[in-house]
Amino acid sequence: MLQSFHRTNTLSLSNQTIFITGSSRGIGREMALTCAKQGANVVIAAKSSDPHPKLPGTIHTVAAEVEALGGKALALQLDVRNEDKVQAAMEQTVEAFGGIDVLINNASAIALTPLQDTDVKKFDLIHSINTRGTLVCSKAAIPYLKNSQNAHIITLSPPMNMAKHWLKPFIPYTLSKYGMTLLTLGLAEELRVDGISASTLWPQTAIATAAVQYALDANLMKKSRTPLIMAEAALAIIQTDDLSYSGQTLIDESVLRSKGVTDFDVYLFDPASKELMRDLYLDQ
Template identity: 30%
Template sequence: MNADMYQPAVLMTGAMRGIGLAIAAKFAQEGARLAMIVRDDKGEDCQKIQSELSQLGGEVHLIKADIRSKDDIELGVSKAAEVLGGLDICVLNASVVVLTNTEETSIDVYDMMHQVNARSNFLIAKSARQYLQESEIAHICMIAPPMNLDPKWLGAHLAYTSSRYLASMMVVGLSEEFKSSNILVNALWPKTNINSKDACNVIQGTYESQKQCRHPAIMGDACWSLIVRNAMGLTGEFFVDEEVLREDGVEDFNKYVESFEEEVF
């Protein structure tokens, strides 16, 4: 498949709000062709978002699937490849964020976080490989953190943090395994807190803590940069949004800054 680098066929999860929606909006503005996996493709919110993204210039399809279901994922990936004529990119952002300690975490919540935050990425990557390996720009980008084993983070909310780190381990493992198919597998994570109720950066440690947070658009810009630059040919890497954009020559990040109005995770 001779893909146009600037009109890639992109499969996305978690694109209905927050960071995922910001990434989808940036990709749509740039003319990407999007297939977004959603729970209810006929829902009013999904229809509204599809319409708004389409107006930005992109081709946008909604693919109904429950990413906790193996069969749904396989059918969803197959349908995405069909409607887009193949796959070039997977952006895997779907997440469940429940910040409770072990005593407060039910096994149902534990299972749900691991199914969505980690298992779904594994299954989508497995199903998408056959299509991605036909692309000249094949890339899987997971919104996943560098692993920080400071007990502060695992001790605060073990179930959630471990589900995120499992996705991070998949980045490393899949990047090595998929080299034979010429598929890049990398992660992207925000340097600072993101102004979104479902923002992911509760695992900091190596990053900045500040009294201001950033708009999700910074992740959209950074993710698009990684895609068009083909991650500089790197695989198995954990990129940070600000560092990616600095490589693009961005020096002023004030346009992304927003004041805290509530506690932001």
């Protein structure tokens, strides 16, 4: 359910091209569908081209959903670790739609283990997807974003909370996610002269995704919100046609409250449960 601020916002996404990494399922998929409802061209860029035995969704199923909602879709199988493939994907996007207006760095890997229990190869993997993948995709998109009248880079990473209780438990993952944030904050300043907004977006609560269900604890699903809240927060950022969000580490609930949204029960994964789990790195 799109809430009231979207009905009053006059900034159309018609003819706007949104490139979303990791968008074959979860938050990325919901962002793709939300943008499609606003008439956007959506690039579904993810590794999942063939069905997964446990996880629903592929780039092709999401592309079909986007088109059914009135948007135009381009499904691209993409591993953000491959610089050449990322560059080619950006070029294919421009060939198909004429440009790129928004890059959403959603692709991410999670590994909540202490440093001493984390294999270096595992760190290399999450770093290459999270920090390096965000850098590679951003660098490849920037030349095209410079031609947009309302360009945004939105990276799904947390505020840099330096409290000891967050620095301790899973150093490798934290290093990779804070790297995404630091990169985005730096891009906000580097790209300010070009009129390109760069901000991060993070959920106030756990979000009901496959990562929560399979990588963490399925019981947390009942304490989670749906991906729709992140999608609508991202849409609010995209529909802001100035640099007011640039350089900020944004939280989904705060963004929506600033737009006048007051009913957050619509985002509950389990309507019967009001006990929500606060997401990582957030203390208040």
